[in-house]
Amino acid sequence: MNSIMNDDEYLPLRDVVFNTLRQEILTGKMKPGERLMEIHLANKLGVSRTPIREAIRKLELEGLVIMIPRRGAEVAQITWKSLKDVLEVRRALDVLAIELACERMSRDDAEMLSGACESFEAATRTKDTRKIAEADVGLHDIIVASTGNSRLIQLVNNLAEQMYRYRFEYLKDESKHDMLVQEHKDMYKSIVNKNKEAAAAVVRKHIDNQEAAIIRQLQLEREERKSRR
């Protein structure tokens, strides 16, 4: 459609830096407690300190880094507590999202959701965790987007990303795949039947399972640390 008019995909450096750092933190390439030193990052990314600083301000507000005045920024510590806090909020917002989806989802979106359920099932069969994660994100995006509430969309996405690393680990566990496929189907059914209570119940179960998996994961990490000492 827009083949002649090139829509100029311009992104300010600060946003490029922001996205880059954000990704590094969320995927765990930058470890909690690691300092973000301006000159160092500037050299690494080949830019000046200015865009680095601006990116750090945004990361700060998002809670991904914490600032110590006159000392600089460091990657925020992810504690058991902070994860539980995020999950608690996420559960409430995911429930809200699916309840609104029951009210508002269009036939077209429902169609897409059905397709996404199948894509997810197909992805589980490939056993490629990356693909599974992508299919999962796509599916949930359809539900959240169907609410038409842009603030909700922004918050849910943000909270989901905070746990990116752990969710990835969760999806690696093949024994859970069948359950996930079933839960997704249940969500779809509840939405098309406009059954809020059922929908909310599935989502709560979904998040509870995730929480349990993450707790296991953290326990493992802790064991590892202990044994290394």
Added chain:
Amino acid sequence: MNSIMNDDEYLPLRDVVFNTLRQEILTGKMKPGERLMEIHLANKLGVSRTPIREAIRKLELEGLVIMIPRRGAEVAQITWKSLKDVLEVRRALDVLAIELACERMSRDDAEMLSGACESFEAATRTKDTRKIAEADVGLHDIIVASTGNSRLIQLVNNLAEQMYRYRFEYLKDESKHDMLVQEHKDMYKSIVNKNKEAAAAVVRKHIDNQEAAIIRQLQLEREERKSRR
């Protein structure tokens, strides 16, 4: 307590600027659509452009200003839709907050909440809207803080602030004061009785009333604009 050891109350300029601009936007001193020009603001606040830019980045992430690349920032437009979206999310999070408060509030906090209810009632009698607003904020802060969920605290505060301007107008209406006092008392009772359902119901009513008042307010503003043309 901390009378000898001065804990250095140092705030980087960017944060001073951030708070200043934030306040100006939330209280309506800076109108939606108004441009935030760096040199202008720098002169006005007597600082260089660097802290201004960093503050703007934070406002951007908070959604209070929108950035148009290579053109600058302007105060975000507050539409009916965007307010409804915020209220929808806020309702869910306020319900979560009071439900958690039912589970977790300590006897001391309950004591404080009781005091805050009385303070609010006293404030309504002064008919000083500023004082009433402060008492109201104080009361809700106690509830939200008692959840111990820092992410929730951060989000609820943020969402509440987005509607600062309108809530102020709402509290001006003396005819609602008795109802508000009663609702606050109901919240307190529900929490000490650990009655989640009742607590959630009061909060929903609370927000619904606010929403109705804000809609009226917006309708008024719209009439005004119409008549000015």
Added chain:
DNA sequence: TCAATTAAAATTGTATTAAAAAAAATACAT
């Protein structure tokens, strides 16, 4: 050897300068 003090190195905080882009104003042609 250890603590205290001082010097230096590293790092952040703030300001300024330079470059790129967009917007506005002006000039020119139709």
Added chain:
DNA sequence: ATGTATTTTTTTTAATACAATTTTAATTGA
């Protein structure tokens, strides 16, 4: 008078320079 080019101005973006502060290391004296 209207529409199109061209120039000027304004503004953002990015880089650099300088000042203030903190951290680290080294040195000195007990």
